[in-house]
Amino acid sequence: MQSAPFNFRRALMLIGRLLLGCIFIYAGYSKILLPNKMYSPLVMLKFSILSNLSNFGFQVASYKMLSPAGVDFVSHVLPFAEVALGLLLLIGWRLRISAAIASLFLLLFLTVVTRAYILHMDINCGCFATPEPVSLKKIFEDSAMATLAILMTLFAFQESRKPHPWNAGAQLPL
Protein backbone atom coordinates (compact mmCIF):
# COMPACT_ATOMS: atom_id res chain seq x y z
CA MET A 1 0.00 0.00 0.00
CA GLN A 2 1.43 3.36 -0.90
CA SER A 3 1.66 6.01 1.79
CA ALA A 4 0.09 9.44 1.41
CA PRO A 5 2.43 12.15 0.11
CA PHE A 6 2.17 14.02 3.36
CA ASN A 7 1.39 12.15 6.54
CA PHE A 8 2.25 12.35 10.20
CA ARG A 9 5.61 10.61 9.72
CA ARG A 10 6.74 12.94 6.99
CA ALA A 11 5.42 15.97 8.83
CA LEU A 12 7.38 15.03 11.94
CA MET A 13 10.48 14.31 9.91
CA LEU A 14 10.24 17.73 8.28
CA ILE A 15 9.71 19.47 11.62
CA GLY A 16 12.53 17.47 13.16
CA ARG A 17 14.92 18.30 10.34
CA LEU A 18 14.16 21.99 10.47
CA LEU A 19 14.10 22.32 14.23
CA LEU A 20 17.05 20.11 15.10
CA GLY A 21 19.01 21.30 12.08
CA CYS A 22 18.70 24.93 13.19
CA ILE A 23 19.46 24.08 16.82
CA PHE A 24 22.59 22.15 15.92
CA ILE A 25 23.82 24.88 13.58
CA TYR A 26 23.22 27.56 16.21
CA ALA A 27 24.88 25.45 18.91
CA GLY A 28 27.98 24.99 16.78
CA TYR A 29 28.03 28.63 15.64
CA SER A 30 27.72 29.94 19.19
CA LYS A 31 30.57 27.76 20.42
CA ILE A 32 32.85 28.87 17.57
CA LEU A 33 31.95 32.54 17.11
CA LEU A 34 30.48 33.61 20.48
CA PRO A 35 30.88 35.27 22.94
CA ASN A 36 34.09 36.82 21.58
CA LYS A 37 33.12 38.51 18.33
CA MET A 38 36.21 40.18 16.89
CA TYR A 39 35.91 39.19 13.24
CA SER A 40 38.32 41.62 11.64
CA PRO A 41 41.20 41.52 10.82
CA LEU A 42 41.96 37.85 10.22
CA VAL A 43 44.29 37.57 13.21
CA MET A 44 41.47 38.79 15.48
CA LEU A 45 39.04 36.32 13.93
CA LYS A 46 41.49 33.53 14.62
CA PHE A 47 41.96 34.74 18.19
CA SER A 48 38.19 34.98 18.73
CA ILE A 49 37.63 31.44 17.49
CA LEU A 50 40.47 30.05 19.59
CA SER A 51 39.33 31.88 22.71
CA ASN A 52 35.74 30.74 22.23
CA LEU A 53 36.88 27.14 21.79
CA SER A 54 39.09 27.55 24.87
CA ASN A 55 36.08 28.78 26.82
CA PHE A 56 34.02 25.81 25.57
CA GLY A 57 36.91 23.52 26.55
CA PHE A 58 36.67 24.84 30.11
CA GLN A 59 32.95 24.03 30.15
CA VAL A 60 33.63 20.50 28.86
CA ALA A 61 36.33 20.04 31.51
CA SER A 62 33.95 21.15 34.25
CA TYR A 63 31.94 17.94 33.73
CA LYS A 64 35.03 16.06 34.97
CA MET A 65 34.55 13.13 32.62
CA LEU A 66 37.44 13.41 30.18
CA SER A 67 41.21 13.61 30.28
CA PRO A 68 42.84 16.89 29.18
CA ALA A 69 43.48 15.37 25.76
CA GLY A 70 39.85 14.30 25.54
CA VAL A 71 38.69 17.77 26.51
CA ASP A 72 40.89 19.31 23.81
CA PHE A 73 39.54 16.89 21.22
CA VAL A 74 35.90 17.45 22.09
CA SER A 75 36.23 21.23 22.39
CA HIS A 76 37.87 21.53 18.98
CA VAL A 77 35.81 18.97 17.06
CA LEU A 78 32.29 19.00 18.51
CA PRO A 79 31.29 22.56 17.47
CA PHE A 80 32.22 21.92 13.83
CA ALA A 81 30.56 18.51 13.91
CA GLU A 82 27.38 20.16 15.17
CA VAL A 83 27.39 22.66 12.31
CA ALA A 84 27.96 19.90 9.76
CA LEU A 85 25.25 17.74 11.27
CA GLY A 86 22.81 20.65 11.35
CA LEU A 87 23.43 21.35 7.68
CA LEU A 88 22.90 17.71 6.78
CA LEU A 89 19.62 17.67 8.66
CA LEU A 90 18.41 20.84 7.01
CA ILE A 91 19.30 19.62 3.55
CA GLY A 92 17.88 16.19 4.30
CA TRP A 93 20.72 14.36 2.55
CA ARG A 94 21.40 10.88 3.94
CA LEU A 95 18.70 11.53 6.47
CA ARG A 96 18.80 8.11 8.10
CA ILE A 97 22.49 8.52 8.91
CA SER A 98 22.30 12.14 10.02
CA ALA A 99 19.18 11.54 12.10
CA ALA A 100 20.83 8.54 13.75
CA ILE A 101 23.95 10.59 14.57
CA ALA A 102 21.79 13.43 15.91
CA SER A 103 19.97 10.94 18.13
CA LEU A 104 23.26 9.61 19.47
CA PHE A 105 24.56 13.13 20.15
CA LEU A 106 21.40 14.16 21.95
CA LEU A 107 21.27 10.99 24.02
CA LEU A 108 24.90 11.59 25.00
CA PHE A 109 24.20 15.22 25.94
CA LEU A 110 21.17 14.13 27.94
CA THR A 111 23.22 11.55 29.81
CA VAL A 112 26.03 13.92 30.80
CA VAL A 113 23.66 16.71 31.80
CA THR A 114 21.57 14.33 33.88
CA ARG A 115 24.70 12.98 35.53
CA ALA A 116 25.83 16.52 36.36
CA TYR A 117 22.42 17.32 37.81
CA ILE A 118 22.31 14.18 39.94
CA LEU A 119 25.81 14.92 41.26
CA HIS A 120 24.70 18.49 42.14
CA MET A 121 27.43 19.95 39.97
CA ASP A 122 27.11 23.71 39.87
CA ILE A 123 28.31 24.11 36.31
CA ASN A 124 27.24 25.58 33.02
CA CYS A 125 25.64 23.29 30.49
CA GLY A 126 27.99 24.49 27.72
CA CYS A 127 25.21 23.96 25.16
CA PHE A 128 25.35 27.49 23.77
CA ALA A 129 27.47 30.60 24.31
CA THR A 130 25.30 32.05 27.07
CA PRO A 131 25.94 30.58 30.53
CA GLU A 132 23.13 28.13 31.31
CA PRO A 133 23.23 26.23 34.59
CA VAL A 134 22.53 22.51 34.56
CA SER A 135 18.93 22.19 35.72
CA LEU A 136 15.75 20.17 35.33
CA LYS A 137 14.67 22.57 32.59
CA LYS A 138 17.78 21.70 30.60
CA ILE A 139 17.14 17.99 31.13
CA PHE A 140 13.58 18.32 29.85
CA GLU A 141 14.75 20.28 26.81
CA ASP A 142 17.37 17.67 25.98
CA SER A 143 14.85 14.87 26.52
CA ALA A 144 12.39 16.49 24.15
CA MET A 145 15.06 16.99 21.47
CA ALA A 146 16.33 13.42 21.90
CA THR A 147 12.79 12.06 21.58
CA LEU A 148 12.23 14.06 18.43
CA ALA A 149 15.54 12.88 16.97
CA ILE A 150 14.80 9.23 17.77
CA LEU A 151 11.32 9.43 16.24
CA MET A 152 12.76 11.14 13.20
CA THR A 153 15.33 8.35 12.84
CA LEU A 154 12.70 5.60 13.17
CA PHE A 155 10.37 7.27 10.69
CA ALA A 156 13.23 7.86 8.25
CA PHE A 157 13.99 4.13 8.26
CA GLN A 158 10.29 3.28 7.90
CA GLU A 159 9.83 5.72 5.06
CA SER A 160 12.84 4.36 3.24
CA ARG A 161 11.08 1.00 2.90
CA LYS A 162 8.03 2.53 1.27
CA PRO A 163 8.37 4.05 -2.19
CA HIS A 164 7.18 7.64 -2.46
CA PRO A 165 3.93 7.77 -4.49
CA TRP A 166 5.51 10.31 -6.84
CA ASN A 167 8.35 7.89 -7.50
CA ALA A 168 6.26 4.76 -7.67
CA GLY A 169 8.41 1.87 -8.63
CA ALA A 170 11.75 3.76 -8.21
CA GLN A 171 14.34 2.63 -5.63
CA LEU A 172 14.79 5.18 -2.87
CA PRO A 173 18.38 6.28 -2.13
CA LEU A 174 19.98 5.57 1.24
Added chain:
Amino acid sequence: MNRRFRLALITTLAVASVGSLMLMASPATQKAAKSSASASKTASPAPQAPITVDGVKDIDPYKAYGSKNASVVMETFTDFQCPACKQLYTTTLQRVMNNYVDTNKVYMVHRDFPLPMHAYSRIAASYARAACHIGKCDAVEDVLFQNQEKWEATGDVKGTVASALTPAEMKKVQALVDGGTLEPLIERDVQIGKAVPVNQTPTTIIHTRDGQTYPVVGFVSYEVLTTLLNQLVK
Protein backbone atom coordinates in the same frame (compact mmCIF):
# COMPACT_ATOMS: atom_id res chain seq x y z
CA MET B 1 -10.59 48.02 88.88
CA ASN B 2 -12.45 50.13 86.38
CA ARG B 3 -11.87 50.23 82.66
CA ARG B 4 -9.94 53.49 82.59
CA PHE B 5 -7.55 52.35 85.26
CA ARG B 6 -6.85 49.15 83.34
CA LEU B 7 -6.24 51.10 80.17
CA ALA B 8 -3.83 53.43 81.96
CA LEU B 9 -1.98 50.49 83.48
CA ILE B 10 -1.61 48.71 80.12
CA THR B 11 -0.42 51.90 78.45
CA THR B 12 2.14 52.52 81.19
CA LEU B 13 3.45 48.99 80.96
CA ALA B 14 3.71 49.23 77.15
CA VAL B 15 5.60 52.51 77.28
CA ALA B 16 7.88 51.15 79.99
CA SER B 17 8.62 48.04 77.90
CA VAL B 18 9.41 49.98 74.77
CA GLY B 19 11.53 52.42 76.72
CA SER B 20 13.51 49.67 78.41
CA LEU B 21 14.06 47.93 75.08
CA MET B 22 15.41 51.15 73.64
CA LEU B 23 17.68 51.62 76.61
CA MET B 24 18.94 48.05 76.26
CA ALA B 25 19.64 48.55 72.57
CA SER B 26 21.55 51.80 72.89
CA PRO B 27 24.65 50.39 74.66
CA ALA B 28 25.12 47.98 71.70
CA THR B 29 24.76 50.87 69.33
CA GLN B 30 27.25 52.80 71.39
CA LYS B 31 29.55 49.80 71.42
CA ALA B 32 29.26 49.44 67.64
CA ALA B 33 30.01 53.12 67.21
CA LYS B 34 32.98 52.80 69.52
CA SER B 35 34.30 49.69 67.79
CA SER B 36 33.83 51.34 64.42
CA ALA B 37 35.73 54.36 65.65
CA SER B 38 38.46 52.18 67.10
CA ALA B 39 38.54 50.13 63.89
CA SER B 40 39.07 53.24 61.88
CA LYS B 41 41.82 54.25 64.30
CA THR B 42 43.68 50.96 63.98
CA ALA B 43 43.03 50.54 60.25
CA SER B 44 45.63 51.34 57.67
CA PRO B 45 45.84 54.91 56.44
CA ALA B 46 43.21 56.03 53.93
CA PRO B 47 43.56 54.21 50.60
CA GLN B 48 45.52 55.87 47.84
CA ALA B 49 43.53 57.84 45.32
CA PRO B 50 42.64 55.93 42.16
CA ILE B 51 44.94 56.45 39.21
CA THR B 52 44.59 56.55 35.43
CA VAL B 53 46.90 54.64 33.11
CA ASP B 54 46.66 54.90 29.32
CA GLY B 55 43.09 56.10 29.49
CA VAL B 56 41.98 53.38 31.91
CA LYS B 57 40.51 55.29 34.83
CA ASP B 58 39.77 54.61 38.48
CA ILE B 59 42.50 52.05 39.00
CA ASP B 60 43.04 51.01 42.61
CA PRO B 61 46.86 51.06 42.77
CA TYR B 62 46.79 48.26 45.34
CA LYS B 63 45.15 45.96 42.78
CA ALA B 64 47.30 46.83 39.80
CA TYR B 65 50.59 45.22 38.83
CA GLY B 66 53.47 46.05 36.60
CA SER B 67 54.90 49.09 34.95
CA LYS B 68 52.61 52.01 34.12
CA ASN B 69 54.73 52.52 31.01
CA ALA B 70 53.75 49.12 29.57
CA SER B 71 52.25 49.30 26.09
CA VAL B 72 49.26 47.16 27.05
CA VAL B 73 46.84 47.49 29.97
CA MET B 74 44.91 44.37 30.83
CA GLU B 75 41.78 44.80 32.96
CA THR B 76 40.30 41.59 34.34
CA PHE B 77 36.87 41.49 35.92
CA THR B 78 36.51 38.46 38.18
CA ASP B 79 34.31 36.99 40.86
CA PHE B 80 36.03 34.95 43.58
CA GLN B 81 33.19 32.40 43.57
CA CYS B 82 33.26 31.86 39.81
CA PRO B 83 34.90 28.58 38.68
CA ALA B 84 36.01 29.99 35.33
CA CYS B 85 37.68 32.89 37.16
CA LYS B 86 39.53 30.40 39.32
CA GLN B 87 40.73 28.57 36.23
CA LEU B 88 41.78 31.83 34.60
CA TYR B 89 43.63 32.98 37.70
CA THR B 90 45.46 29.71 38.37
CA THR B 91 46.38 28.70 34.82
CA THR B 92 46.51 31.88 32.74
CA LEU B 93 47.00 35.01 34.81
CA GLN B 94 49.85 33.60 36.86
CA ARG B 95 51.81 32.94 33.69
CA VAL B 96 50.88 36.33 32.26
CA MET B 97 52.23 37.88 35.47
CA ASN B 98 55.51 36.00 35.14
CA ASN B 99 56.05 36.47 31.43
CA TYR B 100 54.44 39.80 30.61
CA VAL B 101 53.79 41.86 33.75
CA ASP B 102 57.14 41.20 35.41
CA THR B 103 58.89 42.04 32.15
CA ASN B 104 57.05 45.37 31.90
CA LYS B 105 55.12 44.44 28.78
CA VAL B 106 51.67 44.45 30.36
CA TYR B 107 50.14 46.49 33.17
CA MET B 108 47.53 44.31 34.84
CA VAL B 109 44.50 45.69 36.66
CA HIS B 110 42.32 43.38 38.72
CA ARG B 111 38.72 44.54 39.06
CA ASP B 112 36.23 42.88 41.40
CA PHE B 113 32.86 42.01 39.84
CA PRO B 114 30.97 39.94 42.42
CA LEU B 115 27.90 38.43 40.82
CA PRO B 116 24.60 38.70 42.72
CA MET B 117 23.96 34.94 42.36
CA HIS B 118 27.08 34.13 44.41
CA ALA B 119 26.32 34.51 48.09
CA TYR B 120 29.88 34.95 49.36
CA SER B 121 31.69 36.59 46.49
CA ARG B 122 31.18 40.11 47.82
CA ILE B 123 32.64 39.31 51.21
CA ALA B 124 35.48 37.45 49.55
CA ALA B 125 36.17 40.54 47.44
CA SER B 126 36.18 42.66 50.60
CA TYR B 127 38.72 40.48 52.34
CA ALA B 128 40.89 40.25 49.23
CA ARG B 129 40.79 44.02 48.74
CA ALA B 130 41.73 44.58 52.38
CA ALA B 131 44.59 42.11 52.04
CA CYS B 132 45.83 43.97 48.98
CA HIS B 133 45.85 47.18 50.98
CA ILE B 134 48.23 45.65 53.51
CA GLY B 135 50.43 44.18 50.81
CA LYS B 136 49.24 40.55 51.06
CA CYS B 137 47.29 40.44 47.80
CA ASP B 138 48.85 37.38 46.21
CA ALA B 139 48.63 35.20 49.30
CA VAL B 140 44.96 35.91 49.95
CA GLU B 141 43.77 35.80 46.34
CA ASP B 142 45.66 32.56 45.90
CA VAL B 143 44.12 30.94 48.98
CA LEU B 144 40.64 32.12 48.04
CA PHE B 145 40.80 30.74 44.53
CA GLN B 146 42.55 27.51 45.49
CA ASN B 147 39.97 26.76 48.22
CA GLN B 148 36.97 28.08 46.35
CA GLU B 149 34.88 24.90 46.65
CA LYS B 150 35.41 24.74 50.41
CA TRP B 151 34.46 28.27 51.42
CA GLU B 152 31.71 28.34 48.83
CA ALA B 153 30.06 25.39 50.58
CA THR B 154 30.57 26.60 54.16
CA GLY B 155 30.62 30.38 53.77
CA ASP B 156 33.80 30.53 55.86
CA VAL B 157 35.62 33.20 53.89
CA LYS B 158 37.18 34.68 57.02
CA GLY B 159 38.70 31.37 58.09
CA THR B 160 40.10 30.77 54.62
CA VAL B 161 41.72 34.20 54.54
CA ALA B 162 43.06 33.77 58.09
CA SER B 163 44.87 30.62 57.03
CA ALA B 164 47.07 32.70 54.70
CA LEU B 165 47.87 35.51 57.12
CA THR B 166 49.55 35.99 60.46
CA PRO B 167 47.27 36.97 63.36
CA ALA B 168 48.53 40.55 63.22
CA GLU B 169 47.88 40.77 59.48
CA MET B 170 44.44 39.22 59.90
CA LYS B 171 43.62 41.81 62.54
CA LYS B 172 44.47 44.63 60.12
CA VAL B 173 42.46 43.00 57.35
CA GLN B 174 39.48 42.45 59.62
CA ALA B 175 39.63 46.06 60.72
CA LEU B 176 39.54 47.24 57.13
CA VAL B 177 36.63 44.92 56.31
CA ASP B 178 34.69 45.98 59.40
CA GLY B 179 35.39 49.64 58.72
CA GLY B 180 33.78 49.39 55.30
CA THR B 181 36.18 51.95 53.81
CA LEU B 182 37.01 49.70 50.87
CA GLU B 183 33.43 48.92 49.86
CA PRO B 184 33.19 52.03 47.63
CA LEU B 185 36.23 50.76 45.71
CA ILE B 186 34.55 47.42 45.03
CA GLU B 187 31.32 49.16 44.06
CA ARG B 188 33.25 51.42 41.71
CA ASP B 189 34.73 48.36 39.98
CA VAL B 190 31.22 46.93 39.64
CA GLN B 191 29.92 50.16 38.11
CA ILE B 192 32.86 50.27 35.70
CA GLY B 193 32.08 46.68 34.72
CA LYS B 194 28.41 47.45 34.17
CA ALA B 195 29.37 50.35 31.92
CA VAL B 196 31.48 48.08 29.63
CA PRO B 197 29.11 46.04 29.92
CA VAL B 198 30.45 42.95 31.61
CA ASN B 199 27.85 40.21 31.25
CA GLN B 200 29.75 37.28 32.66
CA THR B 201 32.93 36.58 34.54
CA PRO B 202 35.73 36.44 33.81
CA THR B 203 35.90 39.26 31.31
CA THR B 204 39.23 40.68 30.26
CA ILE B 205 39.55 44.00 28.49
CA ILE B 206 42.88 44.60 26.78
CA HIS B 207 43.74 48.24 26.09
CA THR B 208 46.50 49.44 23.80
CA ARG B 209 48.23 52.81 23.82
CA ASP B 210 46.52 53.85 20.59
CA GLY B 211 43.12 53.51 22.22
CA GLN B 212 42.08 50.14 20.85
CA THR B 213 40.23 47.82 23.20
CA TYR B 214 39.85 44.07 22.86
CA PRO B 215 37.27 42.42 25.11
CA VAL B 216 37.82 38.76 25.89
CA VAL B 217 34.82 37.10 27.49
CA GLY B 218 35.08 33.88 29.44
CA PHE B 219 38.02 31.66 30.21
CA VAL B 220 40.93 31.82 27.80
CA SER B 221 44.00 29.62 27.99
CA TYR B 222 47.47 31.16 28.30
CA GLU B 223 48.53 29.84 24.91
CA VAL B 224 45.58 31.48 23.18
CA LEU B 225 45.89 34.75 25.09
CA THR B 226 49.55 35.07 24.15
CA THR B 227 48.64 34.98 20.46
CA LEU B 228 46.84 38.30 21.09
CA LEU B 229 49.32 39.76 23.57
CA ASN B 230 52.27 39.09 21.30
CA GLN B 231 50.50 41.00 18.53
CA LEU B 232 49.84 43.98 20.76
CA VAL B 233 52.96 44.23 22.89
CA LYS B 234 55.62 46.43 21.41
